Amino acid sequence: MTRVLVVDDQVLVRAGLRAILEEEADIEVVGEAGDGQEAIAMASTAAPDVILMDIRMPNMDGLEATRRICASEAPPHIVILTTFDLDEYVYEALRAGASGFLLKDAPADDLIRAVRVAASGDALLAPSVTRRLIARFSGRHPLPSANLGSLTEREREVLLLVARGLSNQEVAQKLFLSETTVKTHVAHMLDKLELRDRVQAVVLAYESGVVEPRVN
Secondary structure (H helix, E strand, C coil): CEEEEEECCCHHHHHHHHHHHCCCCCEEEEEEECCHHHHHHHHHHCCCCEEEEECCCCCCCHHHHHHHHHCCCCCCEEEEEECHHHHHHHHHHHHHCCCEEEECCCCHHHHHHHHHHHHCCCCCCCCHHHHHHHHHHCCCCCCCCHHHHHCCHHHHHHHHHHHCCCCHHHHHHHHCCCHHHHHHHHHHHHHHHCCCCHHHHHHHHHHCCCCCCCCC
16 A cells, blocks of 8 residues: 655645545555645654655745655655646756656646656656756756766666666666666666665766756
8 A cells, every 4th residue: 555645735736636546446645734844744644655745835845845854764755746837946856855746737647657656666757758857957067976987887878778767677678688687787776876766866867967968
């Protein structure tokens, strides 16, 4: 059972998200919060696996709440709820440790998939809009990363493909490897780079200049 916390300052939005999620037998909504401060408190008490986090909220916005929650020990996975005009804030949330983002007007099936993907520890990187987002706000001034030198040639190849939005299955097909082997390479890569998940690996890849931004 995947435990979900819904965070949005609009009561009707929270109710709508809850209604969609509670139709699924494997998803349980364990709470709702109306701002970032409530989200931080409930992240501790309700022990969610996934948080759906709005950006613009009173008292404390979703960006600051994401930073604080992701800085805690064994934090839940956070999916940012956004609209196109908040792209820059979403990028900052990804840097802070969010597992991806979902547009507020996304279909119900996309919402459910987002929760399941985040709960599995994967990242919401496949949609082309995500790649456009990262390409827009990263790579302008490449930053060095000493840890990149610790990667093997194969791990660097995996990083390049992950940064371009490929899933483990797609990386496996591209490199003629088993999916299990790719998962192992991803785990080693994250460990060496001291990163929490694939999203942070993507951000690092663009910021360090390993992958140049491009719009697909």
